[in-house]
Amino acid sequence: MRPSPRERLLEAAATLFHRYGVGIGVEALCKAAGVSKRSMYQLFESKNELLAACLKERASLYLATLLPATDDGRSSRERILHVFAQVESQAGAPEFYGCPYLAAQIELKDQRHPASRVAHQVKANLTAFLRAEAEQGGASDPDLLARQLSLVFDGAGTRAGIGADTLTGLVAPTVTTLLDAAGVR
Amino acid sequence: MRPSPRERLLEAAATLFHRYGVGIGVEALCKAAGVSKRSMYQLFESKNELLAACLKERASLYLATLLPATDDGRSSRERILHVFAQVESQAGAPEFYGCPYLAAQIELKDQRHPASRVAHQVKANLTAFLRAEAEQGGASDPDLLARQLSLVFDGAGTRAGIGADTLTGLVAPTVTTLLDAAGVR
Numbered sequence: 022m023r024p025s026p027r028e029r030l031l032e033a034a035a036t037l038f039h040r041y042g043v044g045i046g047v048e049a050l051c052k053a054a055g056v057s058k059r060s061m062y063q064l065f066e067s068k069n070e071l072l073a074a075c076l077k078e079r080a081s082l083y084l085a086t087l088l089p090a091t092d093d094g095r096s097s098r099e100r101i102l103h104v105f106a107q108v109e110s111q112a113g114a115p116e117f118y119g120c121p122y123l124a125a126q127i128e129l130k131d132q133r134h135p136a137s138r139v140a141h142q143v144k145a146n147l148t149a150f151l152r153a154e155a156e157q158g159g160a161s162d163p164d165l166l167a168r169q170l171s172l173v174f175d176g177a178g179t180r181a182g183i184g185a186d187t188l189t190g191l192v193a194p195t196v197t198t199l200l201d202a203a204g205v206r
Numbered sequence: 207m208r209p210s211p212r213e214r215l216l217e218a219a220a221t222l223f224h225r226y227g228v229g230i231g232v233e234a235l236c237k238a239a240g241v242s243k244r245s246m247y248q249l250f251e252s253k254n255e256l257l258a259a260c261l262k263e264r265a266s267l268y269l270a271t272l273l274p275a276t277d278d279g280r281s282s283r284e285r286i287l288h289v290f291a292q293v294e295s296q297a298g299a300p301e302f303y304g305c306p307y308l309a310a311q312i313e314l315k316d317q318r319h320p321a322s323r324v325a326h327q328v329k330a331n332l333t334a335f336l337r338a339e340a341e342q343g344g345a346s347d348p349d350l351l352a353r354q355l356s357l358v359f360d361g362a363g364t365r366a367g368i369g370a371d372t373l374t375g376l377v378a379p380t381v382t383t384l385l386d387a388a389g390v391r
């Protein structure tokens with residue numbers, strides 16, 4: 022069964038916003054989705070609302086590609102390293118432009134934009150995961166470690182996204198150094 | 207004396223590209239500069255060329271706000287920490303949207319774009335500075351340390367730019383941990 026117009030729009034939005042940025046036009050989005058502009062505006066108030074909905078509906082999928090399974094029996098240290106192994110692996114794929122939630126916020130430059138709010142929350146959820154693992158792993162300062170790991174996450178994603186670094190041999194040693202310094206064994 | 211049309215266009219470009227992103231229109235740029243579109247196209251082949259020229263001509267100024275003076279007598283460790291103190295200080299300013307050279311590359315999503323090439327080179331110059339100081343400071347692996355510090359630089363700038371972190375109490379401890387691990391005393 023062919024996906025619904027709404028699904029096709031969300032799918033096209035995910036692909037085109039990531040590839041071309043938030044400036045991509047409504048016509049290109051509708052064309053890629055095979056949906057008329059009239060239909061699009063019946064489903065979404067505006068392109069901004071489509072972007073926000075797209076980021077929101079794909080948040081669980083996005084976090085699932087990064088986070089380890091709940092209670093997988095591994096240590097907090099291993100679970101944190103799992104996230105960064107995913108980052109390194111994703112960065113190696115062709116057409117990688119960095120974290121879509123970070124990119125949307127950088128491009129929109131408006132923290133009150135509905136899509137920025139969604140992106141901000143998704144990234145806060147990732148930091149919350151890292152903080153919980155840092156605490157569980159006995160970090161001397163779980164808040165600091167969670168901020169440091171979030172910084173590495175975003176630094177790694179953007180540098181790979183712009184082709185400034187391959188991340189190979191970079192992310193794991195960096196995270197390991199920070200985990201060691203925080204006492205997470 | 208009023209700056210030349212070329213100077214006014216470069217100044218308007220620096221402000222508006224940083225504030226609104228690379229999607230800002232030619233009309234807005236010309237209006238802010240007080241220059242006709244006809245004059246703009248006599249001076250720059252395209253908006254892309256204006257963006258590339260703006261990034262290129264402001265590169266020295268940009269690096270000068272970050273880097274310590276040559277041979278200021280301080281240790282490599284102190285000179286590296288100087289860069290990150292500047293990052294933290296800049297991030298505290300209102301209307302901070304992160305490193306303009308990083309933002310341009312993220313927004314353009316095309317490494318062959320003339321402005322991306324300029325931005326790539328400016329960021330490579332910063333990494334080269336960090337690598338030289340890492341080597342001078344006796345880092346066990348100067349390449350790795352320079353990549354780590356570049357990652358922290360971009361991670362810190364973007365996270366402050368999107369309002370995800372204030373950087374207070376984050377950047378200095380992170381850089382210190384990496385310097386210590388690399389044996390840069």
